[in-house]
Amino acid sequence: MGTNLNAWSEALAGFYFIGLPLGLVILAAIPLVFIALYSLTYGVYGERKISAFMQDRLGPMEVGKWGILQTIADILKLLQKEDIVPTSADKFLFVIGPGVLFVGSFLAYAVLPFSSAFIGASLNVGLFYAIGIVALEVVGILAAGWGSNNKWSLYGAVRSVAQIVSYEIPAAIALLCGAMMAGTLDMQKITMLQSGTLGFAHFFLFQSPIAWLPFIIYFIASLAEVNRAPFDIPEAESELVAGYFTEYSGMKFAVIFLAEYGSMFMVSAIISIVFLGGWNSPLPNIGSLALNDMTSGPIWGAFWMISKGFFFIFVHMWLRWTLPRLRVDQLMYLCWKVLTPFAFVSFVLTAIWEVYVP
Amino acid sequence: MSNPTYTVIFYLFAAITVCSAAFVVFTRNVIYSAFSLLFTFFGVAALYVFLSADFIAVTQVVVYVGGILVLLLFGVMFTNSIMQTGQKSEVTHIIPGTILLAGIIGALLYTFYTTHGWMPSETTLQGSIVERIGFETMSRYVLPFEMVSILLLAALIGAAFLARFDKSGK
Numbered sequence: 001m002g003t004n005l006n007a008w009s010e011a012l013a014g015f016y017f018i019g020l021p022l023g024l025v026i027l028a029a030i031p032l033v034f035i036a037l038y039s040l041t042y043g044v045y046g047e048r049k050i051s052a053f054m055q056d057r058l059g060p061m062e063v064g065k066w067g068i069l070q071t072i073a074d075i076l077k078l079l080q081k082e083d084i085v086p087t088s089a090d091k092f093l094f095v096i097g098p099g100v101l102f103v104g105s106f107l108a109y110a111v112l113p114f115s116s117a118f119i120g121a122s123l124n125v126g127l128f129y130a131i132g133i134v135a136l137e138v139v140g141i142l143a144a145g146w147g148s149n150n151k152w153s154l155y156g157a158v159r160s161v162a163q164i165v166s167y168e169i170p171a172a173i174a175l176l177c178g179a180m181m182a183g184t185l186d187m188q189k190i191t192m193l194q195s196g197t198l199g200f201a202h203f204f205l206f207q208s209p210i211a212w213l214p215f216i217i218y219f220i221a222s223l224a225e226v227n228r229a230p231f232d233i234p235e236a237e238s239e240l241v242a243g244y245f246t247e248y249s250g251m252k253f254a255v256i257f258l259a260e261y262g263s264m265f266m267v268s269a270i271i272s273i274v275f276l277g278g279w280n281s282p283l284p285n286i287g288s289l290a291l292n293d294m295t296s297g298p299i300w301g302a303f304w305m306i307s308k309g310f311f312f313i314f315v316h317m318w319l320r321w322t323l324p325r326l327r328v329d330q331l332m333y334l335c336w337k338v339l340t341p342f343a344f345v346s347f348v349l350t351a352i353w354e355v356y357v358p
Numbered sequence: 359m360s361n362p363t364y365t366v367i368f369y370l371f372a373a374i375t376v377c378s379a380a381f382v383v384f385t386r387n388v389i390y391s392a393f394s395l396l397f398t399f400f401g402v403a404a405l406y407v408f409l410s411a412d413f414i415a416v417t418q419v420v421v422y423v424g425g426i427l428v429l430l431l432f433g434v435m436f437t438n439s440i441m442q443t444g445q446k447s448e449v450t451h452i453i454p455g456t457i458l459l460a461g462i463i464g465a466l467l468y469t470f471y472t473t474h475g476w477m478p479s480e481t482t483l484q485g486s487i488v489e490r491i492g493f494e495t496m497s498r499y500v501l502p503f504e505m506v507s508i509l510l511l512a513a514l515i516g517a518a519f520l521a522r523f524d525k526s527g528k
Contacts, residue, residue, distance in 0.1 A: 124486045129416045135424030142431050
């Protein structure tokens with residue numbers, strides 16, 4: 001099996017298309033696509049189950065044991081649905097919107113280190129790229145909302161974009177605190193700096209007494225960036241039907257959801273990498289019981305990275321069914337008058353800590 | 359840069375940049391030209407990557423796509439008449455435009471041929487460019503940096519003042 005897979009990947013890596021190493025690109029993209037797909041499939045399933053348990057229900061139970069195949073059945077259903085484009089919609093923008101949205105949420109996967117042996121592209125500006133590329137998602141949302149030619153969609157898109165653009169500021173400053181502790185923007189290096197035999201004690205969250213502040217600020221801001229509750233006013237169903245994707249159905253709707261779960265996993269991965277050690281094992285070596293050494297390595301790295309990502313997705317869902325939605329003015333108040341000043345404070349304090357405390 | 363793969367990818371991105379920029383200019387639909395600008399900005403960012411300026415490339419995406427393009431789209435979308443009439447832009451000033459274009463192309467070609475082709479930088483790039491940018495900004499260029507930040511702060515205060523709710527006007 002192992003050798004077969006190896007031979008297969010080598011053959012693919014050697015595949016050239018008119019002089020382009022297309023095979024190499026495909027080879028790196030395959031695991032990433034699978035991670036995004038799994039985060040969608042189990043994200044949707046998890047969301048339904050978690051919401052059900054929090055509301056004292058059972059959730060999907062029919063398809064497969066405990067309804068575990070429900071999402072696959074849903075995807076099969078969505079694939080067969082008629083692809084409806086509203087008559088008065090701007091056809092081109094309506095069709096291109098979900099695609100741009102998904103590409104925007106998926107591009108950041110290129111710089112996420114999933115284990116010590118696997119990273120799409122180890123850029124020396126990785127973290128900056130991961131924050132910046134979200135801009136493409138913003139344009140996708142605007143294209144979808146405007147192309148639908150529907151007032152609800154347009155309001156949803158404008159709300160969503162205003163929210164994402166505003167919350168980028170506290171999020172970026174909070175991540176800058178992590179980058180300052182690492183002294184690099186390369187995500188693989190940031191992760192490596194947090195490895196050690198003491199496990200979680202090497203994580204940046206526990207390396208400085210102020211790190212919890214940017215951690216919480218980035219977590220709140222990332223919730224807003226992926227339009228999750230309590231910041232889901234772009235798709236507030238009681239006011240806007242479904243926000244910018246009101247008019248979408250079938251596979252296009254599925255692609256928008258794929259983008260949403262993809263970006264949820266993306267922000268969860270970023271927060272795990274910058275503050276919680278990425279693919280490093282959180283278990284410490286206790287005396288002769290070398291738990292850290294036992295649970296480190298490329299495969300374990302991928303396991304830790306993905307479980308940390310899923311843990312934060314779980315917290316996203318947990319909050320969604322716990323907290324009420326904010327109003328637009330409260331949302332902006334929180335961003336500009338609470339998160340941004342505290343982000344600056346944490347920035348200055350982290351700088352002082354890094355300079356004066358060795 | 360002799361690798362044919364790089365050449366092919368370079369010309370691909372160059373074609374994307376030029377075609378989308380042409381579309382920005384030639385389309386009559388304002389919203390399409392705004393969306394087409396997205397591809398132009400990404401193409402330019404890709405060309406920066408070919409110049410080994412990854413930091414500038416990402417900054418290009420952050421500033422132009424995340425800031426300016428979104429602002430532009432907001433501006434176009436909040437223009438009331440855009441929804442009803444499908445506003446068209448007129449073609450005006452053809453002759454001065456053509457003269458200006460020919461002049462710029464002529465000047466560029468003249469410079470290119472009189473200075474014997476491309477001029478590669480004398481100092482070669484080594485190591486990570488991000489650290490270099492940080493050190494240079496905070497040492498040699500600290501005064502321009504501070505001046506730009508004061509200018510931006512003034513612009514920010516001015517924008518907040520203009521957008522403020524007018525109490526006296528009711």
